[in-house]
Amino acid sequence: MARIWRLVCDPVPGRLGYALRMAAACTTTVLIGEIWQVPELAVPALVTMALWQKDRVTNALAGVAVNVLILILLLIIYALIRLTLDHPMGLVIVIALLSFSFFFLGSASKLKPVAYMLGLITVYGLIAIDQVPVGEVVTRALLYTDLFLAVPGAVMIVLGLLICPSPKKILTDSIAARLYMAVRLLQTLDALTQERATDMLREGTAGMMKSAKMASLEKIWSVHDLACLRQAANSSVAVLALADEASRARPPQEQLSRLTETLEGMARIFSEGDYPTAIESPVIASEHPSLQAITALLPNFTTPPALVAGKSPEKKKSGFFSEDAFTNPDHVRFAVKGTAAVMLSYLIFKVLDWPGIHTCIITCFIVALPTMGEMISKLTLRITGALIGGTLGIASIIAVMPHLNGITGFLALVFVVSLTGAWVKTGDERIAYAGFQIGLAFYLTDLKGYGPTADMATARDRIVGIMLGNLITYAMFTSFWPASAYDHLGGSLRKLNDCLRRQGTAQSSEDQLQSAALSQSALLESERTLEYAMSEPAHMRADQPRLQAARNALIDASRLTEELLATPKRPDLADRTARLEQIAS
Incomplete structure (x- = not known):
């Protein structure tokens, strides 16, 4: 309650x-x-x-x-x-x-x-x-x-x-909110701030990308500006995730003052409906990998990746009906x-x-x-x-x-x-x-x-x-035909596992940022499915130890998606994703 x-x-x-x-x-x-x-x-x-x-x-x-x-x-x-x-x-x-x-x-x-x-x-x-x-x-x-x-x-x-x-204003406000939340995490870590930051992280970039798409339909914003804001949306989720990881180490505030000032200044510009350019990375005393990763992100925070001819990934078009519309009896x-x-x-x-x-x-x-x-x-x-x-x-x-x-x-x-x-x-x-x-x-x-x-x-x-x-x-x-959320848990965990592997093997910073955002959305889906499964009657929770194992795996996956942003080539990635795959199967 x-x-x-x-x-x-x-x-x-x-x-x-x-x-x-x-x-x-x-x-x-x-x-x-x-x-x-x-x-x-x-x-x-x-x-x-x-x-x-x-x-x-x-x-x-x-x-x-x-x-x-x-x-x-x-x-x-x-x-x-x-x-x-x-x-x-x-x-x-x-x-x-x-x-x-x-x-x-x-x-x-x-x-x-x-x-x-x-x-x-x-x-x-x-x-x-x-x-x-x-x-x-x-x-x-x-x-x-x-x-x-x-x-x-x-x-x-x-x-x-x-x-x-305008959807563009919704987008810039959302980016500003994530930067402000990152500052709060770095300045004062308490249970309520951690809870709200986690909820914001789990949203990923789906809502912001939808706002960017709607803004493009207005035909009053330049293509370049919207590309910069899409990049900023991915970057803001990464900064928030890294701040969440860094906050657990509780670095001294005097080491973070310049970083938090920079993030607050960027957030103010976004909240006014604009976006910053030529951001200078502050020099911080801490050698924490997450803090160093945040400073490395800032110079290209709003710089969209160069469009390489023939390299644009083609999105799979989905029809009006879902793929299993006429095969799944559910x-x-x-x-x-x-x-x-x-x-x-x-x-x-x-x-x-x-x-x-x-x-x-x-x-x-x-x-x-x-x-x-x-x-x-x-x-x-x-x-x-x-x-x-x-x-x-x-x-x-x-x-x-x-x-x-x-x-x-x-x-x-x-x-x-x-x-x-x-x-x-x-x-x-x-x-x-x-x-x-x-x-x-x-x-x-x-x-x-x-x-x-x-x-x-x-x-x-x-x-x-x-x-x-x-x-x-x-x-x-x-x-009649009571459908259990437990039946959907394996699919959610496999989807999460694929996102983590993609994030761990990303060849470019852009792929890494997008994969990190997708991992957060997959985490949200898996966590909700687990919550629904654990709320079902006891006779439907036939495998309670498995549910607890899934909960522990999600906690580990949450840490892993943040750690991969700080140290992309982690030697323990294969083992941790293998454990998640085993639980999903």
Whole structure:
């Protein structure tokens, strides 16, 4: 619990701005929905919170993609309505087929980030047909489905371009944050700083390289500048890793003063949106290999490697579906379990004739996870987030709504609660899930009708639906073909081992820096897989000593990737990677 609370409160650079912009976008979506009187306004608000991005370019691209997808969805829903109108059994079959298709796409294709959201909206649009008069059912269903995605898409494009920073600014701020963290490690080593530095290291350069790619799409930054920033991103991860290694030796501060001053000066330039050139390496008294490696990195910190004709590595192009999409039975099993959860929720919803608990169906699409370890690990986050969001929703109905006389106060309430959920969602991935659940429960509780609501029955019903959906999904995914995270551990460790070997045999400094960043990302994947495996029930942890051996191997691998930056040609590399390979197999 102490660890979770530290993650909740962690002031990661850029987190507050990201959360404020996300809350503003959700509030804007609610405002537009109130003006246009969009029914079930909780759905567009949830879509906005789920898809909102850090920078203006990614937001615009996501918004355009959403608005293109809505055209396809409209055609699908129109055809399905014509087929299933006045045919209850046909509607059941269509819902089952759609659920299976979207769960399969979410597991086996590149549509994973949005497949569940598209499935939620399509299936919910079909289920909501009974709630409108038959004579205008097609028109209303198409209009409402259009607004469910068109409003968030428009908000992401327009508002995102107005209030979100450039991806280049996101990139330079990320580099500055790593340099500042390296300085903190060298100046004061404590458990909290070490913990935050490790979390930052494990991110590797994936996020920064994505920002560089998005910045190149803006066509307002020179190719050379972006190449320099890509090099700086790789270098910043290496400097942070070396500082982490050097901090364990606790060198005297008087030996590091010039080095920390140089790093702070570089960080200030990056935080202003620029990058330093012609960096002079400070002379330090310490002979520690990691400190010497940091000083050796500085002169070429932002100098991109020369492009040699014919030497550029060709990236393997991946298709829409994953390589094992039609050969790995886990994808089909995942889709079957997700469909079963949706259909059981739909059956209970219809048998009880309790329209207010339709949120159980929505919840099934949102909370499905592939392995039992992830289900168990995130179950607490789900329930905690839903209880917090539901409590805030009910408390606002009791204490706040009666005193609201206009739209301003209502929007202020939506913004404050959205900010709470967005703050948690923009934090570490181990708690981000709870932030979305806070928004889910609050929106489904309070966004009923138009303007402030005093309907406690609706709040009660929707929270019951959320909890029921959580329970059904958990039961389905842990009872039938329970997939263990332990089965994925070997693959994660082998991937890590390949990265370490590549780093140890790198022929150039550029390859070494890139390999070190990839090793950090592989470490993150392996550590998360191990955490999920160790959280599973005892009967699934059939090889507990092996799990402990994997934990020890990851600790050693974490040290090795830092040591390889300081002393690349290590004689013990073969033995240490061989031990890791043995555990992985």
